[in-house]
Amino acid sequence: MDDLTPHKRHRIHWDGHGPGYVAHPDEPEFAGHGLEPESGPTPAVLEADRLRHRPGTVFWISIVLVLAFTAWAALAPESLGGSLTGIMNWVAGSVGWTYLLVSFGCIALMVFLGFSRFGETRLSASDGERPEFSTFSWLAMILSAVMGIGLISYGVAEPISHFASPPHGMADTGTHEAAVRALQFSYFDWGPHAWGVFGVFGLAIAYSTHRRGNTGLVSPMLKPIFGKAMDGWAGKVIDIFAVLATLFGTTTSLGLGASQIAEGINRVLGIPETTFVKVAIIAGITVIFTLSALSGVNRGIKFLSQSTAVLSVGLALFVLVTGPTNFISNIFFEASGQYVNDFFKVSFMTPASPDEVQWYQWWTYFMLAWWLSWGAFVGVFLAKISRGRTIREFVLGVMGVPSLVFFIWFTIFGGTAIKFDMDGDGAIGKAALENPNQAFFDTLAHLPLVEVTSVIGIILVILYFVSGADANTFVLSMLTSRGTLEPTRPVLTVWGALTGIVALFLFLVGGLTALQQTAMISALPFTIIVALLGVSLILQLREDRRFDRYRVVRREDLRTGSLRQVDRPE
Structure with a gap:
């Protein structure tokens, strides 16, 4: 023990001092079990920060692939549209069940981690570190930057x-x-x-970056399975897949947002809902969210998220009070009971006919694929804002609270529209089947102060639009800047512009259909990646220093003295 520095001598001891024990003072603490820093950035993070002004292979290859895809959309739109349709038909008819299996597995894994002994593990280098953001700010950013646009686009339409x-x-x-x-x-x-998929990605990335000291890339998280192969081209391929899926998943949201804003402007100002108007909206919002991304998470995204949270709560309460309150409250519990009762049945329900395959393409399979394509983006963003949270807090805050909020929102707005159609001529439903963008504003038209609520609706769409694309720009920049959590302004600008450009071209080629098809196809590789992430996360957690007391001590450990150092209170 004399070889140890005085600093280490007074605060640690070695477990397992059996015969043949040999101390290894040159080894880092917890050697062989990943980077587990007590404080300060790790060598991997320092290297990524040092080279952040020199984007590497992942950046350039991703740019080339995105530009090639955009050129295909511009030069041969019919060829692209036909290819997307053919691939999506094959995916839905042949392997669509993988979306169901993986999403259910994510829920099971999140519940297990949240309520097992792993739940107290803190997503930080030190167990004493506390969260950077308040709980309200944290939840607001999760809801608005992750799927906020869906509250407006699908809250009534679905x-x-x-x-x-x-x-x-x-x-x-x-x-x-x-x-x-x-x-x-x-x-x-x-x-x-949906939130189970986001949770697995987010938890894996948060544990990898904050607990193990890795960079924010997806590839380092798979090292427990593939080892050093993740440092080479295999890892780069996985990171490129993450970039492309993130980009195409977000362009779908941009298309939805532009369509919803155009519909709202048409209702309020009478401006026709034309393709030119939607293109102009995408272009204008692209400039806004790129500038917001340059301001950083702590300023731009946090402010936007809190603003949208307050406006959303106010609008929901207004509809609840002025709408069919009794019907909404009663059907919430009835529908929740039906959801719980049929949970396993619906979770594994697959199409039984060609017509049902078509239905799954536009609802269940598309939705689950959309969440998978958003997985890397949401995971990195959740990791960025969740430092200092425990795994149990993360599970409840990422899968529990948002699910409940979405249940309530869909019941208030969707239930109000349903009640109006049940008592009337079904006009909202008929209009929604032809153009889903009309459903939200058609519902507001049946309530008081429609001019005011419509304007609030437009503002919410814009804020959700900007905050989601803002976070996406940051994540794309980080994934293509060697995983640094502080990407440079030029890289942020490039990805902000490319996100808008790709959304524009896909929208012009095939409208919202092309955007949805691209998101669904790009998500397919992630059914495998997210499953591997779940396995890798379990392997890493089992090696976490918090759980040494649960580990069986082998004779070999006692002989060689290879047990890790254990912190002791002074």
Whole structure:
């Protein structure tokens, strides 16, 4: 023990001092079990920060692939559209079940980690570190920057569409049973199945960066499985997949946001909802979210998220009070009960006919694929804002709270639209089946102060639009800057511009359909990657220093003295 420095001598001891024990003072603490720094950046992070002004292979190859895809869309739009349709038909008909299996596995893993002994593990280098953001700011950023645009785009459109055309023939159109089923399937698409996927990505990245000291790339998280191969081209390929899936998943949101803003402007100002208007909206918002991304997470995204949270709560309370309050409150519990009762059945339900395959393409499979394509983006963003949280806090805050918020939002807005159609001529549902963008503003038109609420709706779409794209720009920049958590302004600007450009070209080629198809196809490799991430996370957690007391001591450990050092209170 005399070889140890005085600093180490007074605060640590070696476990397992059996015969043949040999100290290894030159080894770092917890040697062989990944980077687990007590404080300060690790060599990997320092190297990424040092080279952040020199983007590497992942950046340039990603740029080339994105530009090639954009050129294809510009020069041969019919060829691109046909290819996307053909691939998506094959995916839905042949391997779409993988989306169901992986998303369910993510839920199971999150629940296990949250309520097992691993739940107290803190996502930081030190167990004494506390969260950077308050709980309110943290939850607000999760909701608005992750899937906020979906609250407006689908909050009415999906429930009312399922009410007008009940899924799988489970109810007759226009009945109370159809209303319950409509909300049940909306809960399925926007509840734990979505947030479980985000949670696994986010938890794996947060543990890798904050606990192990790795950079923010996806590839280092798979080292427990593939070893040093992740330092070479295999790792670069995985990181490039993450970049492309993130980009195409976000362009779908941009298309939805532009369509929703155009519809709102048409209602309020009477400006026609033309392609030119939508293109102009995408271009204008691209400039705004790129500038916001340059201001950083702590300023731009935090401010936008808190603003949207306050406006959203106010609008939801207004609709709840002025709308069919009794119907909303009653059907919330009935639909929630139906969701829980049929949870396993719906989680593994697959299409039984060509018509159902088509339905799954535009609802269940598309939604789950969309979440997978967003996985890397959301995971990196969640990791960025979750430093200092415990795994249990992370599970509850990322999978529990957002699921409940989305259930309530869909019930308030979707339930209000359903009640109006049940008591009227079904106009909202019929309009939604033709153009989902109309559903939200059609519902507001049945309530008081429609001019005011419509303007608030437009503002919310813009803020959600900007905050989501803002976070996406940061994540793309980080993934292509060697994983540094402080990407440079030029890289941020490049990815902000490219996100808008790709969304514009895909929108011009095939409208929202092309955007949805691209997101669904780009997500397919991530069904494998997210499964591997789950396995890798378990392997790393089992080696965490917090759980040495649970580990069986082998004779070989006692002989060689290879047990790791254990912190002791002074």
